[in-house]
Amino acid sequence: MSVEALNAPAATVEETGVLSRTGVLRRLARDKVAAAATIILTLIGLAAIFAPLVSPYDPYLTDLTKVMQPPNEQHWFGTDNTGRDILSRVIYGTRNTLMLGLVGVIIGGALGGVLGILAAYYPRADGWIMRLVDVMLAFPAILIGLAVAAIFGAGLTAVVIALVVATVPDVARVARGAAVGVMGQEFMEAGRAVGVSDRTLIWRYLTLNCISTIFVFLTLRFGQIILIGSALGFLGMGAQPPTAELGMMAAQGRDFLFMAPHIATIPSFAIFVIVLAANLLGDALRDVLDPRLQT
C-alpha cells in the first residue's frame, strides 16, 4: 500500500461515500470480465425471479417413462432419476440457493454493520462487541449449520442462521475498521461541536460513509456464502426433498453418478457459475469502489 493511500482517507471516503456515484457503472463496463460477470449474474437473477415463466417444465413433475435421460432436445439438461426435468429444477434450485445467500448476506451484513459501527462510536462497548465477534469467529459456518440443524432440525432456516453467523463477524470487523477511519474525520468533530445528536451522528454521518465499504465487502463474500449454503444443502442440512436446491440436487444425483453423471454434475456446475460470476464482480467492484479493502 502506498503512502499516499494511507494519508488520503478523506478523499477516498468522500469519493466512495455514495454508492450510486455516477461513473462506477461506466468504469465497471470498461472491465470486460466484470461486464461479462454482471451480464451472467443478471441473467441468472432474472431466470431465478421469473422461474415459473422461464422453466420449460414443472420442476416437481415426475415422469417414470423418461428416467435418467441424458441432455437432449426436449430436456436440455436431461432428466433425473424420477424423470423430472433438470433444467427446470436447476432454475428453481438457483432461485432457492440465491435466496439463501441473499438473506444470509443481508441479515448478516446489517447485524455486522451495526455492531461494527457501534463498536467504533462507543469505545466503551468496543471491547465487548469485539469479544463477541471473536467468539462468533470461533465457529466455522459449516459447524454452525450442523449444530443448528441438529437442534432445530434440518431445513432452510438452519442454513440461513449458519450463513448469518458466518457473515456477521467479518462484516463487523470491516465496518469497525471503516468507521474508525470516519470517526477521525473533521466533519464528525464539527457535527459534535454544533450539537448534532448521537443518533444522527451514527446514522447520517458514520453509517452513510461506511456503507460502500460494507457493500463491497458483502459482494466479495457473497460467493463464499453461496458455497457454504450449498455445501450445507449437499450434507442434507438444508432444503429437504422434493424442494429443488442446487447443493441438495448434487447430493441426490451422487447416487446415480455412474449411470447418469449429469444429474449431479449439472447442479454442481450451476453453483460454480454463480459463485464465479459473483467473485469476479466482487473483485471488480472492489477495484473500482474501494481498492484499499483486501480479502
Next chain:
Amino acid sequence: MGRQIVHRLLVSFPALLGVLFLCFCLLQVVPADPAMIIAGPDAKAETIAAIRLELGLDRPIPIQFLEYIGRVLHGDLGRSIISNKMVSEELALTIGPTVELMLGGMIIAVPFGLTLGTLAAVKRGSIVDRIIMAFSVAGVSMPVFFIGLILIQYMGFKWGLFPFTGRTGPIWDGGLPSLVLPALTLGSVLIGPIARLTRTAVLEVLGADFVRTARAKGLRETVVIVHHALRNALIPVVTLIGLQAAFLLGGAVVTETMFSWPGVGRLAVGAIVSSDFPTAQGAIMILAIAFLSINLIVDILYVYLDPRVQRS
C-alpha cells in the same frame, strides 16, 4: 512473546465456553425427552423418573451446565443413543482419519499454492500470471463436492486408479491409495486461495528495499526470489493459511461424507441425520476445539515468525 501467548489463550477462553455452551444446548433442546428415549417406549413412569434423576435432568439448567463441563473435562461425552457406545470411544476412532485427511490435503495444497503464487508474482502481468490467476479464481469458486464428483467419476470409476469409498487403514498399513482421492479433493480447493494470497504477499515483498539490495549485490534471481522474497512473504501466508482453517474444516466434513471417510465430520453428519444427539454434540465439540486450536497455533506461529507483532 510469552505475554502475547498468554493473552491469546485468555482471548480464546470465552470462545471455548461458547463452544461448550452450544454443545450443551444440543443436548438440552432435543425435541424428545432423553430419559424417555433411553428407557424405551414401554417403560413405566417410575423408570423414566429414575433415569431422569440419574441423569440429573431435574436440576436447574446452570447447575446442569456446570456438571456438563465437569463431565467433559473428565472425557465423558455421554453414550450414543444409536450404538450405546461411549461417544468418546467412537470419537477416538475418527480423529486419526480426519487428521490424516487434513494433512493430506495440506500436503497437496501448500506446495502447489506457494509455487503457483510465487510464479504469478514473479511473472506479474504476463500470460502465465493471468492463467494462474484465472485458475485460482475458478478454484475459489468451485464447490468441494464438484471436484469430488469429478474425481470419483473419472479417477475412481472410469479409470479405476484409486478406491473412492472408505478407508482401508492407516497410511503405514496400505491405506495410502484410499487417501489419494479424498486428499486431492480437499487439497485442490485450497490451492486457489493459497496461490492468490502468496501472489499478493510476494508482490509486496518484491518491491522492498532488501530485495533490490540483494539484486544489486549480484545474487542470482532464484536466490533472490526463494531466499529473500518468498521467505519474507511466508509470514502473511502462514496467517492466511490459518484463516483457511474454517475452509479446511468445512471441506473436510463434505469430503468425508462423499468418500465415506470414517472421520469426525462424517460421524457428525451421520449422527445429526439419525438424531443421535450425544454423538453429534461430541463430534461438533471436537471439530470446534480443533478449529480453535489451529487458530491459536497460527497466532503463536505468527508472533514467532514476525517479532514486530509483539510491539503492537
